[in-house]
Amino acid sequence: MTVQLRLNEVETHIGQYHIIQGVSFEVRKGEVTVLLGRNGAGKTTTLRTIMGLNPASSGTIHYKGEDISRLPTFTVAQKGIGYVPEDQGIFSGLTVEENMKVAMKNDNDSTKERLELILVLFPDLKKFWKKPGGLLSGGQKQMLSIARAYINDNDLLLIDEPSKGLAPIVVEKVMETIMEMKEKTTIVLVEQNFMMASTVGDRFYIIDDGRTVSNGPMKLLKEDEEMRRKYLGIA
Structure with missing residues (x-):
């Protein structure tokens, strides 16, 4: 391998x-x-x-x-290489949508496909899409942090x-x-x-x-x- x-x-x-x-x-x-x-x-x-x-x-x-x-x-x-830090590293004052947009390197078909998958994996992010990151629960913040790293074509x-x-x-x-x-x-x-x-x-x-x-x-x-x-x- x-x-x-x-x-x-x-x-x-x-x-x-x-x-x-x-x-x-x-x-x-x-x-x-x-x-x-x-x-x-x-x-x-x-x-x-x-x-x-x-x-x-x-x-x-x-x-x-x-x-x-x-x-x-x-x-x-x-x-x-994507990185999900221990302290999550999200922007509390930005909405979930804005957090994701800031993390995106590209706005291409591959990124859009990953975003669709992310919203299936993390339905709470879709539910709180327009809410500030700082209002999410600890678990939801962790999901957002992982999603931000996963949105790009990181190997x-x-x-x-x-x-x-x-x-x-x-x-x-x-x-x-x-x-x-x-x-x-x-x-x-x-x-x-x-x-x-x-x-x-x-x-x-x-x-x-x-x-x-x-x-x-x-x-x-x-x-x-x-x-x-x-x-x-x-x-």
């Missing part, structure tokens, strides 16, 4: 802090690759480093065979903690949506909810203290209670 994204011994400093100290992983086309680890392990910084928001201080990041390690964020996005989506703070019934909806989205795009998912991660994920990488310490098919982690307890603190 084609490797779409590859990180090799990536390190990242934020100010005086050495956050990422050697992260390596591969993302295969058409799969959901899940980054797991305890809070503060460096998962979010890893996504931000891929996007160029916290530039790598060493190591390499290759996307479709091209070195993007030192590219600015807007160029990384232009390469076809890779980086999604950070989509279940955070959401009710279980909304988490189920997000899971269903990710399963639908993986039919059209490759996904790197950071997720603390192991039930969700193990359901939608094809492969996992565990990051601990800024380093990649374990990886494999998700089935392996689901069966390895000792590994889950050691690195994730769950049985």
